[in-house]
Amino acid sequence: MNCIKFFLFTTLCYLIGVNATYADQRSDAVASLARLRQEGVASKLPDEIRSLDATLATADMYYQLHDQKNADRYYQLATQKVALIQQRLQTRPTPAPQSAVTTPPLQSGTVTAAAPPVAPAQIVQKPVSSSSLPQAATEQPTSAVAEQEPLEEFGSDRLVGTAGTYTVLKGESLRLIAAKLGVSRTQLAAMNNLGQKDSIKAGQILRYNNQRIIPTHRFRDGIVINIPDRMLYLYQQGIMTFSTAVALGTPTKTKQFVWQTPTGKFKIVNKAKDPTWTVPPSIKEEMRLEGKEIITSIPPGPTNPLGKYAMKTSLPGILIHSTTKPWSIYTYASHGCIRVFPQRMEELFKLVKTNTPGEIIYKPVKLAVTDDGKILLEAHGDIYNKTKGLTAEAQALIRAQKLDGKVDWEKVKRVISRKAGVAEEITRIASEEQKTVDTASAQSPS
Known part of the structure; x- marks a missing residue:
């Protein structure tokens, strides 16, 4: 008996130590990133800072999923990236003094200041109903971050979302705001120079970017859900009329349980307001193995995990x-179902009819060309390990549209490495080629 107690005690101490280690790693990594931004490093080494953002976002995702092995791996990688950035800063040559200060030309599409604050109902996704989210607080906004990277917004009907600002409502946490906007909490914190222990308050203005490429689809009327994107899109008469961030199934896949959200076509077979949740056999078995009380059903009410609205699909067990x-939206946290932010689900419920077709797809890489010729690429993590690699996915998309000679492959590499989950430009800049020609002409005898 004493041996058992000793074993339990040592195990508990080990787990406490592990959790404390991860908490320290997270805190140190986020604090290092915030310090680098405050020192103005984002303007000197923007690609390196974005890469660090993406690494921390990946580590945070695995941490939330209790995948300690991968969380540790990515937190260590983040620490290594911080060290490399600091090393580059030390070896970076000091620019020679200039007689006059000149302002470098802005890249096409870059804005010089964050967009003005807009009500949450206008910034989750486009288009969106004015009744879908609560109105912003009337308190005066606090000052924005000290060091801000330009927010680039691409105008195209191939995109959804925006690069702008969000006004914090009373009682909101950063995690809840990230879920509402459909962005990573870590990236939202980094974009606003917020450390792990920094708090936010009502009226504070946060910058964000949730511009995404609308995935290719085969529906004139129907629902498309892209798993790596963690987004749901609704099409009506050939036009995307609604989009929202969602939560999907965890990557868990064992001999007993597979909680991954399946891909495939479906139809909405039933709709219910104030639904009763009938617990599936697989979840009852999980309850049994974890020593919990086995629940067979939960009536409508505040403890029902389905919330106030539910739509049953023709895919077995998927609602x-x-x-x-x-706050779980824009994560992989369910047993396979598609969770929607409550206010957004109420609106979706009104728009979707029984027998509406749909499809769950798996496209971690998306490509689009805007009307003015900009080539955009978007990359997400291959959370379910279903592809042969993001690089191969990107190459296939680019070559299928015969854009090989029009893209900057170094930019492609950076987008794939960051996996930021937003549309980024990869166009090979013609002005650089022209600059080379102009320089050569100037050096030639007339």
């Missing part, structure tokens, strides 16, 4: 429903 955990 599209509201949630009592709105």
